Amino acid sequence: MTSLLDSRQRLRRQLRQARRHLSADEQQTAAQQIVERIIPYLSDIKHIALYLTNDGEISPHLLCEYLWLQGLHTYLPVVKDKHLVFASYTPDTIWQENRFGIKEPITTLYKEGNELDLVVLPLVGFDEQGGRLGMGGGFYDRTFADKNSAEAPLLIGLAHDCQQVKSLPIENWDVPLQAIITPSQTILV
Ligand SMILES: Nc1nc2c(c(=O)[nH]1)N(C=O)[C@@H](CNc1ccc(C(=O)N[C@@H](CCC(=O)O)C(=O)O)cc1)CN2
Numbered sequence: 001m002t003s004l005l006d007s008r009q010r011l012r013r014q015l016r017q018a019r020r021h022l023s024a025d026e027q028q029t030a031a032q033q034i035v036e037r038i039i040p041y042l043s044d045i046k047h048i049a050l051y052l053t054n055d056g057e058i059s060p061h062l063l064c065e066y067l068w069l070q071g072l073h074t075y076l077p078v079v080k081d082k083h084l085v086f087a088s089y090t091p092d093t094i095w096q097e098n099r100f101g102i103k104e105p106i107t108t109l110y111k112e113g114n115e116l117d118l119v120v121l122p123l124v125g126f127d128e129q130g131g132r133l134g135m136g137g138g139f140y141d142r143t144f145a146d147k148n149s150a151e152a153p154l155l156i157g158l159a160h161d162c163q164q165v166k167s168l169p170i171e172n173w174d175v176p177l178q179a180i181i182t183p184s185q186t187i188l189v
């Protein structure tokens with residue numbers, strides 16, 4: 001048990017380091033490539049949660065600009081107890097930092113995960129079966145623990161190609177994603 005936990009931690013460290021080493025140019029190109037790949041999943045979608053890039057994560061900022069141009073509603077995760085709620089994100093948003101140093105909108109109006117149509121998740125590692133390794137807080141897993149795969153929201157993970165590993169152990173609490181998108185591939189789960 002301890003060694004399984006250790007190997008997850010080791011893997012997190014390696015993969016986080018790899019994505020932090022991407023150059024600014026590589027990050028920008030990757031951010032553009034995922035916009036093209038996600039557009040086919042936006043039909044009938046109005047309320048979308050994104051994230052603010054942190055620690056070398058692939059950035060949804062160009063996707064966000066595209067969504068705003070389409071008049072769609074965007075949200076960001078806010079850590080509340082051990083779950084996530086989602087705060088509206090507009091060009092006028094004002095900010096505070098959470099305990100991880102990630103900015104969160106200041107607001108008292110939140111949506112619950114099940115009120116969204118699409119949630120775009122950051123991840124640390126993934127495999128070709130659609131398995132996801134996150135930062136280790138279990139926040140997305142707890143937030144969507146009761147969700148049935150067929151019901152909203154659609155869960156799509158974003159990652160750099162360097163975050164792919166051969167196979168990740170699936171934990172019984174891992175929430176299944178519907179797709180993982182990288183600059184070079186779309187994995188449908
Ligand atoms: N961009 C982004 N936003 C997100 C997430 C994420 O993974 N990425 N989250 C996904 O759930 C939630 C925050 N979860 C996080 C969990 C751990 C760490 C982290 O950096 N841990 C440090 C120790 C930080 C500390 O305690 O000071 C570390 O492991 O080095 C960051 C975010 C909500 N917002």
Ligand SMILES: Nc1ncnc2c1ncn2[C@@H]1O[C@H](COP(=O)(O)OP(=O)(O)OP(=O)(O)O)[C@@H](O)[C@H]1O
Nearest residue numbers: 132133134135136137138139140141142145171173
């Ligand atoms: N539905 C749940 N109920 C209670 N605890 C949970 C649940 N989901 C995950 N956890 C706990 O959260 C911890 C971290 O889980 P895990 O390593 O899978 O996080 P992660 O997916 O990497 O993080 P995140 O979802 O925040 O990106 C685990 O110790 C697990 O026990």
